[in-house]
Amino acid sequence: MADIATIAFTGLGLCFFIAGTIGLLRFPDVFTRLHALTKADNLGLGFITLGMLFQVEGWREMALLVLIWALTLLAAGTVSQLIARAALKDRSG
Amino acid sequence: MTWAFDAALCALILGVAFATVLGRGVFRSIVFFIVYGLLMAVAWVRLDAVDVALAEAAIGAGLTGVLFLTTFGRLARNVSDDAAPGRFHLPAALACGGLTGALAWAWFAMPAPVRREWELPPAGVENPVTAVLLNFRAWDTLLESIVLLAALIGLWMMARDGDWGNRLGLPQHVRPGGVMAGFGRLLPPVGFLVGVYLVYVGADQPGGAFQGGTVLAAVGLVAAMAGLVRPPRIAAHRWRVALVAGPSVFLVAGLAGAVLGAGFLTLPEPVAGTAIFVIEVGLAISIAVTLVFLVLGPPEGERRE
Amino acid sequence: MTVWLSFVALGVLASLAGALLRVWKGPGPADCMMGAQLVGTGGVAVLVLLAPVHGRGALDVALTLALLAALAAVGFVKATSADGAGDPEEDETPSPDRGPAGETSDG
Numbered sequence: 046m047a048d049i050a051t052i053a054f055t056g057l058g059l060c061f062f063i064a065g066t067i068g069l070l071r072f073p074d075v076f077t078r079l080h081a082l083t084k085a086d087n088l089g090l091g092f093i094t095l096g097m098l099f100q101v102e103g104w105r106e107m108a109l110l111v112l113i114w115a116l117t118l119l120a121a122g123t124v125s126q127l128i129a130r131a132a133l134k135d136r137s138g
Numbered sequence: 139m140t141w142a143f144d145a146a147l148c149a150l151i152l153g154v155a156f157a158t159v160l161g162r163g164v165f166r167s168i169v170f171f172i173v174y175g176l177l178m179a180v181a182w183v184r185l186d187a188v189d190v191a192l193a194e195a196a197i198g199a200g201l202t203g204v205l206f207l208t209t210f211g212r213l214a215r216n217v218s219d220d221a222a223p224g225r226f227h228l229p230a231a232l233a234c235g236g237l238t239g240a241l242a243w244a245w246f247a248m249p250a251p252v253r254r255e256w257e258l259p260p261a262g263v264e265n266p267v268t269a270v271l272l273n274f275r276a277w278d279t280l281l282e283s284i285v286l287l288a289a290l291i292g293l294w295m296m297a298r299d300g301d302w303g304n305r306l307g308l309p310q311h312v313r314p315g316g317v318m319a320g321f322g323r324l325l326p327p328v329g330f331l332v333g334v335y336l337v338y339v340g341a342d343q344p345g346g347a348f349q350g351g352t353v354l355a356a357v358g359l360v361a362a363m364a365g366l367v368r369p370p371r372i373a374a375h376r377w378r379v380a381l382v383a384g385p386s387v388f389l390v391a392g393l394a395g396a397v398l399g400a401g402f403l404t405l406p407e408p409v410a411g412t413a414i415f416v417i418e419v420g421l422a423i424s425i426a427v428t429l430v431f432l433v434l435g436p437p438e439g440e441r442r443e
Numbered sequence: 444m445t446v447w448l449s450f451v452a453l454g455v456l457a458s459l460a461g462a463l464l465r466v467w468k469g470p471g472p473a474d475c476m477m478g479a480q481l482v483g484t485g486g487v488a489v490l491v492l493l494a495p496v497h498g499r500g501a502l503d504v505a506l507t508l509a510l511l512a513a514l515a516a517v518g519f520v521k522a523t524s525a526d527g528a529g530d531p532e533e534d535e536t537p538s539p540d541r542g543p544a545g546e547t548s549d550g
Binding site for chain 3 (some may be wrong): 139140142143146147150153156157161162165166170172173176177179180182183184186188191192194196199200201203204208209210211212214227307308309310311312313317318319321328332336343344345350353356357359363365371372436442
Binding site for chain 2 (some may be wrong): 112116123126130
């Protein structure tokens, strides 16, 4: 049962990852690519983490997984804002 | 199926290495180098060398990336980043190819390792890497920590004479309440906990002074870059104590071993575990402070163009 | 289970390779840094997938990577600011006679 949940969630996460990369490659602009990068990829990572929650043993490892995902979210939010501002300045400066 | 993953990882690492060397322009090579560090960390985990993977992730993907990018930022103001075409250098190619061939031949010529139950002699800690670093080969680690300090002093010598009394590095300024300031408030507490955890757990699991110290250095760097902590002056007393804490504690422990009759840098059995822990704490503090100062740079005055 | 996880990890590696294409082609420095950021996130995903095989160690390395993922991007943004130490969100670039704008004051 847990294996089925893992397979489903990690498969979904992989789809989002690939969608994020396709977006990064195909979108025309820095700003649109940022959307693909931060939203799709972190959602993919979230689903993969959710799937792996069923595979690890012990609540410590589960908490570690959630912490990893939370830190990645924090990093992605910060990086997207900063890069967008820097690209905006680059463009207008 | 796992062999396909390993093969893909190897191909990716090789491709990124080629792109680093052949890259168009310095900036692209820097980014490829950061990516290379990230992929190497995954490769080390795949080879079950978690201590090395931790160090690679913290340094290769974190500190070295910031160092290169800051340097590039300064260079780019004076030097144009035009894509210099990579020239083929025959003696270098022959030397690298010969070395690779020799290593490959040596690897395949070695007899297959015999699986044998072996145990380290009792060292006071369970993690074999920590046991080797801090107990059996403590001499090397002691000298390495002193070398790190010497590198920092060498960097400081690059400051202009008039700037010697200023604070380290460029004065950082951020928008108060902005994203960078917020990041500098949110990340360092979590990172501090992770760094302390890595130092503490290094006795029995992968971790240790170097890995924890590097993570602490990285979060200290984030705090400094977010303008929340101003870099000290060289004359600041507390920071000087922190810099030499590691090598001094190590030396004291070594001399204590000599005084107690076990020999210089030999830790007697019953206190080995505690002594290793104390040494690790000192080393972690020194490594963290040294690495932060190394990345911040020598003391600088006003920007002169 | 291991077969499936290896397959998913292989898929993530393939999307990483796609991101590297962006780093190679990217017409601006921001595109290169975004590719590097994607590799960071992908690396964390791969390590999380390797956790059942390699145990706690893989999760610790994933934690370190997640912690430091933003460091290179923050360094890049700082390096390309006006004087090498600024914030792209500041509304005015510092002028030499007035001193840096928005400097946080602390001891």
